[in-house]
Amino acid sequence: QVQLVESGGGVVQPGGSLRLSCAASGFTFRSYGIHWVRQAPGKGLEWVAFIRNEGNNRFYADSVKGRFTISRDNSKKTVYLQMNSLRAEDTAVYYCAKDGAAGYSSSWYWDYWGQGTLVTVSS
Amino acid sequence: QSALTQPASVSGSPGQSITISCTGTSSDIGTYNYVSWYQQHPGKAPKLMIYDVNNRPSGVSDRFSGSKSGNTASLTISGLQAEDEADYYCTSYTFSSTLVVFGGGTKLTVL
Numbered sequence: 001q002v003q004l005v006e007s008g009g010g011v012v013q014p015g016g017s018l019r020l021s022c023a024a025s026g027f028t029f030r031s032y033g034i035h036w037v038r039q040a041p042g043k044g045l046e047w048v049a050f051i052r053n054e055g056n057n058r059f060y061a062d063s064v065k066g067r068f069t070i071s072r073d074n075s076k077k078t079v080y081l082q083m084n085s086l087r088a089e090d091t092a093v094y095y096c097a098k099d100g101a102a103g104y105s106s107s108w109y110w111d112y113w114g115q116g117t118l119v120t121v122s123s
Numbered sequence: 124q125s126a127l128t129q130p131a132s133v134s135g136s137p138g139q140s141i142t143i144s145c146t147g148t149s150s151d152i153g154t155y156n157y158v159s160w161y162q163q164h165p166g167k168a169p170k171l172m173i174y175d176v177n178n179r180p181s182g183v184s185d186r187f188s189g190s191k192s193g194n195t196a197s198l199t200i201s202g203l204q205a206e207d208e209a210d211y212y213c214t215s216y217t218f219s220s221t222l223v224v225f226g227g228g229t230k231l232t233v234l
Binding site for chain 1: 161174
């Protein structure tokens with residue numbers, strides 16, 4: 001069965017960095033794009049980033065552009081989110097989610113989600 | 124403020140039908156059929172309920188249906204059951220640099 005397991009969350013000071021990982025199993029990893037979506041405590045969902053199946057194109061929300069970098073290692077079936085210059089407003093549960101369609105383009109929906117990892121930015 | 128507008132809450136009795144609206148603009152819902160809906164129970168990850176406006180993933184009850192008219196998408200749940208009580212979010216691809224927009228979420232209460 002499809003599984004996505006996030007890790008790497010924790011408490012970090014404003015201005016600090018953190019790297020999240022998303023380990024995938026149960027599907028042909030190199031065929032699917034992967035997204036990160038976050039949810040601030042008590043708030044709604046916010047899309048963060050997307051990486052195509054081969055990792056050659058990456059897309060970001062305006063709120064994280066220039067600070068976050070998404071990458072993937074298809075040999076390890078893992079996607080990463082490097083978060084730099086963290087701000088208090090980046091505090092959230094970060095979910096990785098599998099794109100709904102195989103191939104180069106995104107379907108812009110997510111059919112499987114991980115359980116999420118909490119990032120807290122606080123001094 | 125979310126880019127897509129949803130009612131903050133809706134409620135219904137078991138067996139009834141409810142509809143949750145999701146209003147966007149011509150830059151998102153009005154132009155693209157990349158509208159999807161997610162159910163989220165407290166402390167859990169979101170679950171895909173509807174994709175591409177009106178398609179249901181395998182395993183999702185046919186009590187859930189989606190539609191779109193102009194700039195507004197809708198999620199209808201028929202035959203309400205207690206386990207339907209959750210938060211529901213709509214989302215759409217958008218022409219803007221943001222690429223993806225979400226609604227603020229609707230809390231469904233089954234009375």
